[in-house]
Amino acid sequence: MAKESQALNERAQLLLKTLVERYIADGQPVGSRALSKFSGLDLSPASIRNVMADLEEMGFIASPHTSAGRIPTPRGYRFFVDTLLTVKPLDRIEINQLEGQLQVENTHKLVSSASHMLSELTHFAGVVVTPRRSGGFRHIEFLKLAEKRILLILVTAEGDVQNRIIQTEKSYTPAELVEAANILNQNFAGCSFDEIRRRIHAELKQLREDMTQLMSAALAAGDQAASDSAEDVVISGEVNLLGIDDLSSNMTKLRDLFNLFEHRTTLLQLLDVSSCAQGVQIFIGGEAGLQPLDECSVVTAPYEVDGKVVGTVGVIGPTRMAYERVIPIVDITAKLLSSALTQR
Amino acid sequence: MAKESQALNERAQLLLKTLVERYIADGQPVGSRALSKFSGLDLSPASIRNVMADLEEMGFIASPHTSAGRIPTPRGYRFFVDTLLTVKPLDRIEINQLEGQLQVENTHKLVSSASHMLSELTHFAGVVVTPRRSGGFRHIEFLKLAEKRILLILVTAEGDVQNRIIQTEKSYTPAELVEAANILNQNFAGCSFDEIRRRIHAELKQLREDMTQLMSAALAAGDQAASDSAEDVVISGEVNLLGIDDLSSNMTKLRDLFNLFEHRTTLLQLLDVSSCAQGVQIFIGGEAGLQPLDECSVVTAPYEVDGKVVGTVGVIGPTRMAYERVIPIVDITAKLLSSALTQR
DNA sequence: ATTGGCGCTCCACCACCGGGAGTGCTGGCA
DNA sequence: TGCCAGCACTCCCGGTGGTGGAGCGCCAAT
Numbered sequence: 001m002a003k004e005s006q007a008l009n010e011r012a013q014l015l016l017k018t019l020v021e022r023y024i025a026d027g028q029p030v031g032s033r034a035l036s037k038f039s040g041l042d043l044s045p046a047s048i049r050n051v052m053a054d055l056e057e058m059g060f061i062a063s064p065h066t067s068a069g070r071i072p073t074p075r076g077y078r079f080f081v082d083t084l085l086t087v088k089p090l091d092r093i094e095i096n097q098l099e100g101q102l103q104v105e106n107t108h109k110l111v112s113s114a115s116h117m118l119s120e121l122t123h124f125a126g127v128v129v130t131p132r133r134s135g136g137f138r139h140i141e142f143l144k145l146a147e148k149r150i151l152l153i154l155v156t157a158e159g160d161v162q163n164r165i166i167q168t169e170k171s172y173t174p175a176e177l178v179e180a181a182n183i184l185n186q187n188f189a190g191c192s193f194d195e196i197r198r199r200i201h202a203e204l205k206q207l208r209e210d211m212t213q214l215m216s217a218a219l220a221a222g223d224q225a226a227s228d229s230a231e232d233v234v235i236s237g238e239v240n241l242l243g244i245d246d247l248s249s250n251m252t253k254l255r256d257l258f259n260l261f262e263h264r265t266t267l268l269q270l271l272d273v274s275s276c277a278q279g280v281q282i283f284i285g286g287e288a289g290l291q292p293l294d295e296c297s298v299v300t301a302p303y304e305v306d307g308k309v310v311g312t313v314g315v316i317g318p319t320r321m322a323y324e325r326v327i328p329i330v331d332i333t334a335k336l337l338s339s340a341l342t343q344r
Numbered sequence: 345m346a347k348e349s350q351a352l353n354e355r356a357q358l359l360l361k362t363l364v365e366r367y368i369a370d371g372q373p374v375g376s377r378a379l380s381k382f383s384g385l386d387l388s389p390a391s392i393r394n395v396m397a398d399l400e401e402m403g404f405i406a407s408p409h410t411s412a413g414r415i416p417t418p419r420g421y422r423f424f425v426d427t428l429l430t431v432k433p434l435d436r437i438e439i440n441q442l443e444g445q446l447q448v449e450n451t452h453k454l455v456s457s458a459s460h461m462l463s464e465l466t467h468f469a470g471v472v473v474t475p476r477r478s479g480g481f482r483h484i485e486f487l488k489l490a491e492k493r494i495l496l497i498l499v500t501a502e503g504d505v506q507n508r509i510i511q512t513e514k515s516y517t518p519a520e521l522v523e524a525a526n527i528l529n530q531n532f533a534g535c536s537f538d539e540i541r542r543r544i545h546a547e548l549k550q551l552r553e554d555m556t557q558l559m560s561a562a563l564a565a566g567d568q569a570a571s572d573s574a575e576d577v578v579i580s581g582e583v584n585l586l587g588i589d590d591l592s593s594n595m596t597k598l599r600d601l602f603n604l605f606e607h608r609t610t611l612l613q614l615l616d617v618s619s620c621a622q623g624v625q626i627f628i629g630g631e632a633g634l635q636p637l638d639e640c641s642v643v644t645a646p647y648e649v650d651g652k653v654v655g656t657v658g659v660i661g662p663t664r665m666a667y668e669r670v671i672p673i674v675d676i677t678a679k680l681l682s683s684a685l686t687q688r
Numbered sequence: 689a690t691t692g693g694c695g696c697t698c699c700a701c702c703a704c705c706g707g708g709a710g711t712g713c714t715g716g717c718a
Numbered sequence: 719t720g721c722c723a724g725c726a727c728t729c730c731c732g733g734t735g736g737t738g739g740a741g742c743g744c745c746a747a748t
């Protein structure tokens with residue numbers, strides 16, 4: 001008795017494993033008869049029932065009602081993915097195919113194609129947290145659009161381009177704009193905007209009045225551009241979840257789920273957690289602490305550039321998903337994204 | 345008899361109008377009794393039934409089954425919006441509030457905030473077709489990211505910024521890059537890429553070999569950047585449609601609808617049609633020719649910059665929508681967008 | 689320890705039925 | 719001629735009850 005409540009003996013583990021696999025495969029509660037057929041063990045349904053009763057007592061499985069088969073509980077899933085699951089990594093050829101699907105023209109395309117790839121491969125929703133930026137800039141440029149309307153172009157340290165229109169009080173000549181850009185580029189490339197602000201006030205008092213005005217407008221715009229291109233999450237293939245009958249039966253739950261998708265910040269918090277850990281991480285059901293996800297699982301993996309974690313990729317699908325397929329997909333996507341971003 | 349089949353007399357029109365209004369208001373088939381109460385006419389249900397029978401014969405209304413009230417047919421809706429509907433324009437204050445909600449930092453933000461605004465105000469899905477671009481460029485710039493990796497920054501005639509990374513065969517010095525950019529900016533600003541290509545081959549044979557290589561790489565990249573920022577459609581608030589019980593009852597229809605949203609090109613064709621007409625246009629049910637939309641209506645309006653139509657805004661919702669509210673919202677959004685884009 | 693057997697429970701499906709809503713029709717009235 | 723009260727009819731909707739099947743728990747036998 002004491003032994004059973006602590007650890008599962010081998011037979012129980014095998015039965016739990018096949019039970020979860022069966023349930024994942026066809027979505028029906030699985031009964032003792034089915035289990036005796038598929039387990040490989042040569043046991044009668046009656047014996048299996050005993051084990052199932054134990055498993056139920058320990059909280060790994062549950063029955064929806066008196067006379068149905070059993071289905072895994074969240075705890076059952078957890079044990080399954082932690083210790084019973086065997087994933088087969090993708091082979092070289094598949095990886096190469098995937099690599100070809102990533103669009104490397106710029107960061108935004110790269111990220112959204114990664115997200116799209118995840119959703120296509122898993123038929124669930126793909127999510128990618130955009131790479132964290134360091135905050136500095138590599139290059140800055142002002143372009144006169146009209147009187148008192150200037151286009152600010154900002155190349156971040158990571159090689160992304162931001163742009164925004166700023167209204168000025170006075171109108172500047174193209175030459176002045178070039179001069180201002182030169183000052184910033186030559187003196188401050190690589191610095192954070194805060195730092196620039198400090199140093200401009202300290203060192204460059206000799207700047208002409210109108211110049212500092214332009215500068216501070218630029219810095220404000222730069223700040224804002226940096227902040228609104230802060231971390232964000234790109235989601236693809238939400239539609240796929242409409243087809244999953246586990247989810248689409250509860251219309252209200254489904255709505256909650258889709259509302260969550262619009263609430264980027266909440267999702268971001270969850271996904272950021274996973275960037276602390278290494279490798280693939282799995283959140284089952286409500287483990288993430290969000291009610292809308294209580295029938296979902298989230299499989300995530302951090303990706304990195306130059307060895308530093310800068311974001312997270314992941315898949316959101318029903319708890320009843322084929323983990324052994326999804327896990328390597330998420331894993332490899334994170335790695336492909338890392339390498340695509342690193343060679344810049 | 346001949347008369348009834350041609351035009352509706354005043355009484356029939358009034359009854360049709362209140363019937364549609366009632367149905368839009370509470371979604372229940374409306375019977376003769378309800379109609380006699382709400383029409384304002386002092387008629388007994390029995391008399392009303394006669395008129396309803398006529399309306400049914402003419403195809404304006406239909407009954408879901410023998411003993412239910414009547415609901416408008418698509419043709420009934422059409423007649424309603426064409427000749428019975430009275431829209432009340434928004435007042436000045438509301439318009440100003442809305443104007444404040446548009447984010448004018450750059451075109452992309454502008455468009456997506458407009459789309460978001462539409463969905464927020466109507467509680468349906470908002471769509472905006474991004475502005476057509478003229479194809480030329482205003483400014484071009486090369487920035488060296490690494491050996492043989494160059495960041496191409498392209499400012500379109502409309503003041504938007506495109507960027508993309510290009511791989512070169514040889515590595516260029518920063519000075520060479522500046523020179524190349526200067527050549528393009530000084531000689532070809534405002535031209536289309538095709539034109540540039542032609543003229544480069546014709547006039548500038550004296551360019552150094554390596555320069556023309558860089559140039560043609562840039563032109564190819566520019567072409568592609570231009571083409572993948574071609575017309576696109578931004579959709580917001582699809583989630584809202586999950587809450588509409590007219591739509592969410594048929595799970596499969598709902599899925600079709602959401603699939604349509606992912607199929608940008610199909611949607612684009614529909615929305616482009618509306619940019620030919622002037623002012624608000626309404627597609628009811630399958631009028632658009634797309635099955636997924638057969639329980640939906642699409643309300644669109646073109647928007648323009650400098651007097652030329654460059655795109656379309658719209659709302660997609662259930663056919664049973666409050667047109668008198670949605671129409672002015674779409675109208676005003678198109679106008680606000682036009683004016684925000686024009687002052688650049 | 690394992691197993692066949694038995695009784696039990698619960699769900700899913702179907703058929704049935706009564707109330708309610710709304711219609712079409714008809715005959716009478718101004 | 720236009721309007722209206724009354725009536726019979728049709729259909730949907732919700733609740734009720736019965737039945738078959740799947741699966742379990744328990745127990746006695748091996």
